[in-house]
Amino acid sequence: MTTTDTARTPGVQGVALRAGLYRGAIETRMALTNPLEAIGFVGVPVIMAVVLLFMRGHTVPGTDFSLGAMVLPGLIGMAVAFGGLTAPAERLATEREDGTLLRAKATPHGMTAYMVGKIVYVLLTTAVSMVVLLLPALLVWDDLRLGEPRSWLLLVMVFVLGMVATTPMGLALGALFKSTMQAGLLTLMSMGVIVVSGIFYPITALPGWLQVVGQALPFYWLGLGARSALLPPEMVAVEIGESWRTVEMFAVLGAWAVLGLVLAPILLRRMARRESGSAVAERRQKFLSRGY
Amino acid sequence: MLAGCVSRPRLFDMDASSDIMAYRKVATRCSIPAMSGGESTTSARPAAADGAADVVLDVRDLRMRYGTKDVLEGVTFTATRGEVVALLGPNGAGKTTTIEILEGFRARSAGEVSVLGVDPAHADEDWRARVGFVLQSWRDHARWRVREVLDYLSRFYAPYSTPGRTRPWPTDDLLALVGLTDHAHQMISTLSGGQRRRLDVAIGIVGLPELIFLDEPTAGFDPQARRDFHELVHRLADFESATILLTTHDLAEAEKLADRILILADGRIIADGSPDELAQQMATATEVRWTAGGERHVHAVHDEDATRFVRRLLASDEEVTDLEVRRGTLEDTYLALVHRIETGQHEQKETVR
Numbered sequence: 179m180t181t182t183d184t185a186r187t188p189g190v191q192g193v194a195l196r197a198g199l200y201r202g203a204i205e206t207r208m209a210l211t212n213p214l215e216a217i218g219f220v221g222v223p224v225i226m227a228v229v230l231l232f233m234r235g236h237t238v239p240g241t242d243f244s245l246g247a248m249v250l251p252g253l254i255g256m257a258v259a260f261g262g263l264t265a266p267a268e269r270l271a272t273e274r275e276d277g278t279l280l281r282a283k284a285t286p287h288g289m290t291a292y293m294v295g296k297i298v299y300v301l302l303t304t305a306v307s308m309v310v311l312l313l314p315a316l317l318v319w320d321d322l323r324l325g326e327p328r329s330w331l332l333l334v335m336v337f338v339l340g341m342v343a344t345t346p347m348g349l350a351l352g353a354l355f356k357s358t359m360q361a362g363l364l365t366l367m368s369m370g371v372i373v374v375s376g377i378f379y380p381i382t383a384l385p386g387w388l389q390v391v392g393q394a395l396p397f398y399w400l401g402l403g404a405r406s407a408l409l410p411p412e413m414v415a416v417e418i419g420e421s422w423r424t425v426e427m428f429a430v431l432g433a434w435a436v437l438g439l440v441l442a443p444i445l446l447r448r449m450a451r452r453e454s455g456s457a458v459a460e461r462r463q464k465f466l467s468r469g470y
Numbered sequence: 471m472l473a474g475c476v477s478r479p480r481l482f483d484m485d486a487s488s489d490i491m492a493y494r495k496v497a498t499r500c501s502i503p504a505m506s507g508g509e510s511t512t513s514a515r516p517a518a519a520d521g522a523a524d525v526v527l528d529v530r531d532l533r534m535r536y537g538t539k540d541v542l543e544g545v546t547f548t549a550t551r552g553e554v555v556a557l558l559g560p561n562g563a564g565k566t567t568t569i570e571i572l573e574g575f576r577a578r579s580a581g582e583v584s585v586l587g588v589d590p591a592h593a594d595e596d597w598r599a600r601v602g603f604v605l606q607s608w609r610d611h612a613r614w615r616v617r618e619v620l621d622y623l624s625r626f627y628a629p630y631s632t633p634g635r636t637r638p639w640p641t642d643d644l645l646a647l648v649g650l651t652d653h654a655h656q657m658i659s660t661l662s663g664g665q666r667r668r669l670d671v672a673i674g675i676v677g678l679p680e681l682i683f684l685d686e687p688t689a690g691f692d693p694q695a696r697r698d699f700h701e702l703v704h705r706l707a708d709f710e711s712a713t714i715l716l717t718t719h720d721l722a723e724a725e726k727l728a729d730r731i732l733i734l735a736d737g738r739i740i741a742d743g744s745p746d747e748l749a750q751q752m753a754t755a756t757e758v759r760w761t762a763g764g765e766r767h768v769h770a771v772h773d774e775d776a777t778r779f780v781r782r783l784l785a786s787d788e789e790v791t792d793l794e795v796r797r798g799t800l801e802d803t804y805l806a807l808v809h810r811i812e813t814g815q816h817e818q819k820e821t822v823r
Contacts, residue, residue: 197626200625212613273610276608276610278610283575284603286598291626455566455575
């Protein structure tokens with residue numbers, strides 16, 4: 179038996195790609211059918227719906243615009259940011275710890291399929307959580323521009339660009355984490371970032387330096403993009419420069435996309451190279467000794 | 471020299487319906503040290519004609535240094551096709567490091583390593599398709615079903631089928647082989663420790679590997695699972711001509727499974743030979759116990775044939791009763807060797823072969 183027997187087999191990449199799609203489908207199905215994870219998808223929209231019902235009659239001060247309707251588009255933007263950035267980073271850290279990545283490494287082209295699967299999973303679950311968030315939007319149909327094709331086109335663009343801007347970055351961050359603990363910190367920090375991203379109140383209400391911090395991260399721009407798609411034109415008054423800044427949004431998200439696409443392959447390759455049985459055993463030992 | 475013949479028990483009722491079980495080969499492995507010069511017998515296997523092509527593992531002067539600490543100081547050994555090699559050694563001896571270098575998971579400091587004719591440090595995906603890794607699993611794929619994960623992993627191997635080796639192993643046959651047919655639709659997180667380990671083995675061999683790395687494969691097995699696993703290992707070696715390198719702390723297991731045993735201590739291979747060769751040629755003490763004059767005596771025979779000692783004993787003392795002669799086991803050999811190394815008597819290092 180020599181290497182030439184099996185070397186350069188045609189179709190290997192195709193097989194890995196198809197296996198990755200299969201993997202992504204299985205992971206998505208599990209995410210949607212697992213009660214704990216499903217709460218993540220259904221819970222937020224349900225809370226949002228309840229909030230909207232209770233806040234009926236409350237309006238943005240000085241206008242007759244529903245307060246709940248103002249917040250909803252920003253949350254849709256956050257669904258993209260969390261689905262694309264935080265979720266894959268956390269998943270990657272978890273699956274390195276539990277040995278899934280090592281299995282992928284031990285399989286021919288397994289890493290390729292793993293990454294394809296992860297991207298499919300991220301795209302599908304994020305799309306689902308966006309759609310589910312649009313359901314409570316029906317309660318405030320009149321306040322939002324849901325009837326206009328322009329809104330939907332913008333939403334789809336925010337989703338697509340948002341995914342390209344966040345997913346590679348999320349995977350790159352996940353490759354950097356040494357434990358699920360660190361990934362948990364990212365989730366906490368992401369929640370902190372919401373505060374400076376103009377979701378629940380206008381970013382213009384924040385001190386200048388916090389506005390700078392918020393605008394450096396994709397979270398703010400994803401929220402702004404979703405607001406520009408769904409809020410009526412007069413709501414632009416509370417935004418920076420009284421503009422939706424669509425060009426700037428594409429520019430900043432595009433920059434994050436480029437950064438992620440450059441960093442991800444480098445960091446993922448480095449991570450894959452370091453994966454070994456003893457590395458997994460060591461993480462397992464650490465996990466068991468801290469007891470959670 | 472019948473003592474040198476090891477007849478392996480085989481399980482043929484494992485799954486009579488599977489086609490791989492359709493033929494049986496009754497192989498009795500005889501390793502006769504005096505005649506073979508320590509080379510383990512490969513003649514029982516097919517396609518052993520070309521000796522050079524049959525070397526699957528070739529490790530020469532392998533060295534590994536972490537910082538200023540030398541973990542491996544010149545490890546040298548080979549393994550041929552279909553050979554089962556057990557790597558033993560005390561904790562921290564460098565077993566895991568050695569295996570991970572051979573697996574291509576770790577870069578070495580120096581030395582030459584060839585695994586299936588390829589340097590694992592530069593191995594590609596095609597090479598991976600020919601190697602099986604039985605990893606210590608923990609919680610990975612916890613929510614996948616047993617069948618799902620085998621189906622998924624088997625997909626990768628289809629392009630690597632060769633005329634002599636149809637890849638992957640059909641999932642149904644594989645499930646039957648490791649006794650998980652009844653658990654095919656169970657979620658992996660609900661499997662018992664032993665079942666989970668059997669799944670690890672199934673995953674490790676799904677691509678019909680030519681070489682299999684087994685890192686403490688039977689940790690947590692009950693005696694029945696252990697026996698089944700041993701039979702599976704023999705099957706893989708004999709019927710699929712897989713070369714198997716395993717680590718274990720269970721010396722009885724090594725004795726049963728391995729054609730050859732390597733003992734790694736202090737960063738070196740300090741013994742290399744069949745279990746019988748090690749026990750016989752390492753001249754570990756044979757223990758002779760007897761009762762004479764109401765007293766129990768124990769004598770360790772080191773330098774001579776125990777039979778001669780006993781003959782002398784019986785001739786000189788007619789009171790001897792309750793005679794017991796116990797030859798050194800692999801465990802004795804192992805402990806003696808490792809002790810010798812650990813007390814720093816390097817110059818007495820002996821290598822069988």
